[in-house]
Amino acid sequence: MSSATAMPAVPPGAWRVFAALLWRDLTVSRRELPFFLVRTTLQPLLFTLVFGFVLPKLRFVGVTYSSALLPGILAMSMALSSMQSVALPMVMDFATNTLEDRLLAPVSLNVLALEKIAMGILQGVVAAIVVLPLARLMMGPIEGLSLTHVPEIAAIGLLGTAVFSALGLWLGTAISPQQIGLVFSAIVAPMMFFGCVYYPWKGLDALPVLKYLVLLNPMVYVAEGLRGSLTPALPHMAIGASFGALVVLTAAIGALGFRSFERRSIP
């Protein structure tokens, strides 16, 4: 404990701190992987089971419904897991002040926020990678499914997880632990039901008001973007439109999230 210090007085590079923060989150997530997978994939897989397997078997829906459902289910898995894996720990960390050891790191707060987003993207991608093959397995052959548009799938996947990670950052800094239940019922549930997860956007032609109202919901662009890249032969919003909307929403919600994070971190 000598103060004749060997430590340099100049802070380490931001990327080095970023890597250490990411390493911490990866260590913690690896230990919680089973819980993480249950939390983020159980709900999508249950939906898949009922809407993609049971209902078609009962002939309540046509088998082609699977084609519209699969990209939606995938969008929901990514979105939910990205948002939750950023927001939930952050709400607790701020409530208990346990984020302090990272808030004292010699790095800009933006690097901390960026690392949380990166971690959210990663967890969203992991959820998608788990859900996609299992969903395909339950649903059986899916008409029009094509894995040839890999760059588009990757781009929509990254942007979709990024926008929901940013939303998680914003919510995680703005809500208190007592409000978590409320937020999930009041924000997350409508987002799922009006996010073109269970039906394609084109199908809303019959309900024009709803058709344009849902455009406020980032989930729509993730689901439609995945429809455009996974089942390109089926009706979907122009992929360029989904892509553009996601870029704009990621930037806007990201800016809100970063600002809210800074305000919450340094009152």
Add this chain to the structure above:
Amino acid sequence: MAGAAQPARAGVVALDALDLEISEGELFGLLGPNGAGKTTTIGILTTRIRPTSGTALVAGADVSKESVLVRQRIGVVPQRPNPDRNLNARENLAFHAAYFGIPLRLANARARQLLEKLGIADKSEAKVEHLSGGQQQRLMLARALIHEPKVLFLDEPTVGLDPHARLAIWGLLRELHASGTTIVMSTHNMEEADRLADRLAIIDRGKLLAVDAPESLKRRAPGGTLIQLSLDGEAMGALAAARSLNGVLRAEAQDGTLNAYSQRGGELIPALIRAAEQSGRTVKNIHLSPPSLETLFISMTGRNLE
């Protein structure tokens, strides 16, 4: 900005214009009651609270404009232990070191060394919730030291600890101080302030009341024994009678408390009780204190420290 020769300075802090200058290698105490502004002061100096106006320099860096540099050079022990609950004790230290760019091997070696030194080596792999309050606070001290900061900040580090754990923390702070680390510590414990600090700032309601070495401050305490009478109502009515008593150096009334500084120790108690009763009050409690930091604080503010 390199090197250990940077003085640790705190300029005007936006509480209510709190001007302080703390020298390198000093063990500096912020003494005041709860709500005095101690935590705010430490929060601003450790870049965790944004000052509304004024400037503060820590280890040569500005807390508002160079917060990253400040954080690089300080270690912080919070009032309540706030370890990363997803990591065990050793990992708490190793990851904190990693956030400061210290390579893994060195971080682990230092973590082991510090856990050993602070007497919690056997808890190295334990979950932090299995550590007692005193052990968690020692872990916080280890965390604050692992990146070898120039200035160590402690916000009421021994609040809620048992006497044994408190003495252990005091011993470690003395050792760090002897090795040349600059230490800034807040406390509302007069004994802690008196025993540890080279210099003390007495603050109350965001204002600086006095800065000096504990010995000099104690000399400034009003002479005589402080006799405090708690009355069942407003004490102002008894003040004139108390002041006129032979042997009373000074007397003040604050709400229901009558403070009298007696040249003749407790001998004046009966006369003071009579003075209170003549003003129509009943005495509920009597407290005597010899001249101390506590009596100095009371003479400055009319209120008790704790």
